[in-house]
Amino acid sequence: MTQHWxxxxxxxxxxxxxxxxxxxxxxxxxxxxxxxxxxxxxLASTLGAWAVTLASIVHFTAHExxxxxxxxxxIIVLSITAPVTTIxxxxxxxxxxxxxGDAALPPALGGRP
Amino acid sequence: MxxxxxxxxxxxxxxxxxxxxxxxxxxxxxxxxxDRVLAMDFMYVVGMLVMLVLAIRYxxxxxxxxxxxxxxxxxxxxxxxxxxxxRGEVIE
Numbered sequence: 109m110t111q112h113w114x115x116x117x118x119x120x121x122x123x124x125x126x127x128x129x130x131x132x133x134x135x136x137x138x139x140x141x142x143x144x145x146x147x148x149x150x151l152a153s154t155l156g157a158w159a160v161t162l163a164s165i166v167h168f169t170a171h172e173x174x175x176x177x178x179x180x181x182x183i184i185v186l187s188i189t190a191p192v193t194t195i196x197x198x199x200x201x202x203x204x205x206x207x208x209g210d211a212a213l214p215p216a217l218g219g220r221p
Numbered sequence: 222m223x224x225x226x227x228x229x230x231x232x233x234x235x236x237x238x239x240x241x242x243x244x245x246x247x248x249x250x251x252x253x254x255x256d257r258v259l260a261m262d263f264m265y266v267v268g269m270l271v272m273l274v275l276a277i278r279y280x281x282x283x284x285x286x287x288x289x290x291x292x293x294x295x296x297x298x299x300x301x302x303x304x305x306x307x308r309g310e311v312i313e
Binding site for chain 1 (some may be wrong): 242273
């Protein structure tokens with residue numbers, strides 16, 4: 109009975125994660141400018157990764173009988189690294205487009221790129 | 222009812238493969254270099270999720286180390302490419 113319940117939860121979490129990741133990829137393909145496209149992969153690296161990690165925690169806890177939280181480490185590492193990559197990449201894009209003379213961008217505030 | 226989980230896992234992997242294909246399209250003809258870096262970072266994350274789903278599929282913990290390494294290498298690679306776009310060199 110416990111087996112049955114955990115299977116339903118794991119399947120629902122996995123399908124939710126697959127839908128979220130496909131939505132993120134569609135956003136990456138369809139959004140019109142780079143600074144809009146930048147928002148889309150966050151859906152996969154936060155909510156999609158959370159769903160898969162919760163699914164694996166539920167699955168391994170139900171199979172082995174003891175609480176197994178080792179997949180949580182991936183969430184911790186991902187929630188540290190994903191914002192750093194996003195910030196550095198957005199600053200690089202801003203710097204490159206300012207240097208290319210894009211008139212649609214606001215001017216720099218403190219002289220830093 | 223025992224075929225519920227394998228069906229869900231297969232469907233999830235198909236959805237991930239579709240997402241990676243779309244991101245590969247963006248990586249191949251993204252208009253600027255930062256678009257390609259963004260698509261590559263997204264593909265690293267989706268590959269890590271595939272490893273986690275395979276850990277559930279084969280009921281093995283060996284995949285977690287691979288997934289963790291994939292997160293770390295994706296971070297280092299995207300960071301190096303973004304620093305290169307920002308400064309023209311990786312280590313100053």
